[in-house]
Amino acid sequence: EPEVTQTPSHQVTQMGQEVILRCVPISNHLYFYWYRQILGQKVEFLVSFYNNEISEKSEIFDDQFSVERPDGSNFTLKIRSTKLEDSAMYFCAARPRSGTSDYEQYFGPGTRLTVT
Amino acid sequence: KNQVEQSPQSLIILEGKNCTLQCNYTVSPFSNLRWYKQDTGRGPVSLTIMTFSENTKSNGRYTATLDADTKQSSLHITASQLSDSASYICVVSARQGDMRFGAGTRLTVKP
Numbered sequence: 250e251p252e253v254t255q256t257p258s259h260q261v262t263q264m265g266q267e268v269i270l271r272c273v274p275i276s277n278h279l280y281f282y283w284y285r286q287i288l289g290q291k292v293e294f295l296v297s298f299y300n301n302e303i304s305e306k307s308e309i310f311d312d313q314f315s316v317e318r319p320d321g322s323n324f325t326l327k328i329r330s331t332k333l334e335d336s337a338m339y340f341c342a343a344r345p346r347s348g349t350s351d352y353e354q355y356f357g358p359g360t361r362l363t364v365t
Numbered sequence: 366k367n368q369v370e371q372s373p374q375s376l377i378i379l380e381g382k383n384c385t386l387q388c389n390y391t392v393s394p395f396s397n398l399r400w401y402k403q404d405t406g407r408g409p410v411s412l413t414i415m416t417f418s419e420n421t422k423s424n425g426r427y428t429a430t431l432d433a434d435t436k437q438s439s440l441h442i443t444a445s446q447l448s449d450s451a452s453y454i455c456v457v458s459a460r461q462g463d464m465r466f467g468a469g470t471r472l473t474v475k476p
Contacts, residue, residue: 253408291454291468291469292403292409292454292456292466294463294464294465294466305463340408340409342408353414355411356408356409356410357408358407359406359407359408361406
């Protein structure tokens with residue numbers, strides 16, 4: 250069964266640096282999402298992406314963050330000028346086109362970002 | 366304010382026993398409610414999805430119920446197995462796509 254994959258599995262970066270987290274969605278999926286989960290806390294929605302543009306974003310997703318699909322397959326989350334509080338698990342999710350607004354989402358295994 | 370509250374926060378049961386996890390929400394307008402299983406250090410895996418018109422949905426030993434009037438949902442696990450040890454997360458979506466995650470119930474199944 251096809252899976253959503255994410256790289257790297259663990260990223261360590263220094264405060265102030267930029268990081269790019271990568272996701273390879275399932276090939277026929279058209280909607281993409283990023284979530285984060287700070288250790289011990291609940292999963293939080295960051296952004297959804299469809300047709301090469303952001304469709305929804307949360308208040309967390311400020312100018313520090315950006316998303317793109319540079320080559321039509323990979324889906325990336327860029328975090329500029331990282332802060333200590335950006336340390337978290339970042340999950341990518343994807344879903345097929347559907348009549349239901351938030352039908353089945355398939356999550357990747359996550360990237361653990363550690364900012365030191 | 367759109368909120369999702371889950372109880373209990375954690376639960377320990379013996380292998381083979383049944384258990385029920387609760388989810389109360391204030392998300393409005395309501396689109397759908399999902400239960401996810403999340404193993405430690407892994408991404409969530411969908412167990413069930415229910416829309417407004419559905420009040421029960423089963424997936425193997427997992428049965429979810431939904432009462433849209435009282436804004437409550439439950440996830441019942443039958444004949445628990447050691448592999449059921451995980452966090453179970455309730456996620457409620459509003460029609461505009463706003464998704465709200467509960468904090469999860471941490472289930473531990475002991476032999």
